[in-house]
Amino acid sequence: MLKIGCHLSSSKGFLAMGKTAVSIGANTFQFFTRNPRGGAAKPLDEDDIAAYLKFSEEHELQPILAHAPYTLNACAADEKKRAFTQETMADDLRRLEHIPGSMYNFHPGNHVGQGVETGIKFIAETLNAVVWPQQSSVVLLETMAGKGSEIGRTFEELRSIIDMVDENNCLGVCLDTCHIHDGGYDIAGNLEHVLETFEKRLGLHRLKAIHLNDSMNPLGSHKDRHEKIGRGSIGMEALTRIVNHPSLRTLPFYLETPNDMQGYKKEISLLKAIYQAE
Template identity: 40%
Template sequence: MPNIGSHVSFSDKGLLNAAEEAVSYGSSTFMIYTGAPQNTRRKPIEDQYIEEGKALMDKHAIGEIVVHAPYIINLGSYKEDTFELAVRFLQEEIRRTDYIGVKNIVLHPGAYTDKDADYGIARIADGLNEVLAGVKDTNVKIALETMAGKGTEIGRSFEEIAEIIERVEENGKISVCLDTCHIHDAGYDIVNDLDGVLHHFDKVVGLERLGVIHLNDSKNPRGASKDRHSPLGSGWIGFEAMNNVANHPKLQHLPMILETPWIGKEDKTQRPMYEVEIALLSGKLSGRFGGEFLDQVERIDHALSQKDIHHRDYVLGIWDVLKNDAKAKKADGREPLERLYDILFEERVLADLTEEQINQRLIVWLAGKDVLKKA
């Protein structure tokens, strides 16, 4: 069974809050930032309810978890002050990660900005060597994340990741985080050839280096190099391909983290779909939500079938229009999931349910009838 969770909040009571949120989603793992990802302000890690959080994790059989390094770290920068900040701050984050007892900290490798890719790769490797030299007493691995290729970011190919690793002296301390949206956007065909992609990764980097999987659908077609996550089944990758990743025998021992976006008409009503996404990928849909929930998904299927709307055809058709027809996008830029909700709202289908509840059921509908038959 896959080990699936989501990004959760490390707020007032630190690890305890994070564990509570993860439990509410039915997670068996989760990912945290040890502070705000956009700045360097940090509370002492000793004050972050670590033991209380671990006790709750033990109670709910949550095992290996993951830390994500802040976005502001850029080891690829040619600017000395930016580079030195990245090195020192990453060292601090590694020490905090080690204190919690987490073995992988996910890192966006960096961007070369005004230089070139060769410079960026060399600079990142130099930075990693400097970082690791200062944290030899820790047991944490730096999990380099595969990137989509937007802007000047490095890590857009397995070859770039491998080249960085080869230049790191203590590269036993380097692992890899494979992000499904990112590699799809970078051009890897995980929809039609997942085994081929994994074989290529194994040949170039080595499957034994994988430490974390990020499970994200994509709002862009393969090779778009844009990095825009979509809820499970509502993007170009689709539920079937995402489920193949989550349940692949070479991957399912790894912590798998959902970073799918929150959805809703207004900020105050936006909610993550993590609970239903985790249940779908873990094969626990019926046990988690019950028969009435599945009957309501069937009602949605009947209502949409009456309008000749079928899940993958509809999703890909809308994304194709938004991609290729600028006038249509300007006139109505609503994404597939939002349009589906609006249809149900207008038709008064399950009108007694909240927006969040309807969206949960739409996520299941997007997975297709085969999932319902097995639930």
């Protein structure tokens, strides 16, 4: 069974997200832990969480993917910004303990002129401060397109971060198809080589989730502009291979395409139709 969902608004709570997911044919979903541009998280609603957990079990909605706010930068030059990132991520992970088996995704950060080596060191310091051995959530570093001073464009950069984290058994990777395409990995023309490189640099056991997006830009553009499924430079044929690949087909896929709910519903139906049952 294809595990597929999209990004949903968390403003009305977990149960509402779960019901929205089911209404559009999804069996998982992604959400922001708080306003994506910053701000405090809403207080936990224990009744809503209890109702959601029951609903989730009935509809097999796990695993869901929490996404950290875009404003966080674990390798900012400003120490106060790094401290804010650490505090926010720690709070997010504590809150996610109320929903066992969930995952937490974040953009590694921008080194803003400090250099990749310094940026990687700061990101690892943040992760060492926020992860703990018994946590139930897996923390995912997202593959990036490499625009500006982004860290995480290459598998080697992600591996360097992971190697510096003491409790790295809590870490995994979320592969964004638009990002790695724009970053220079030819998933449309040579998927096997990309996955072989991932296995060599990171190990496919680290790959826990996929952001399934087409791209508005050509291979290696470093632009990060998502496109609807089958309408971009990656294309429907390549995306079909991705969702059916033996190393990927059992992973959860999360759409971040430029859509409203009806658009997501159509894409989810399309992807289910091209998914080949074993």
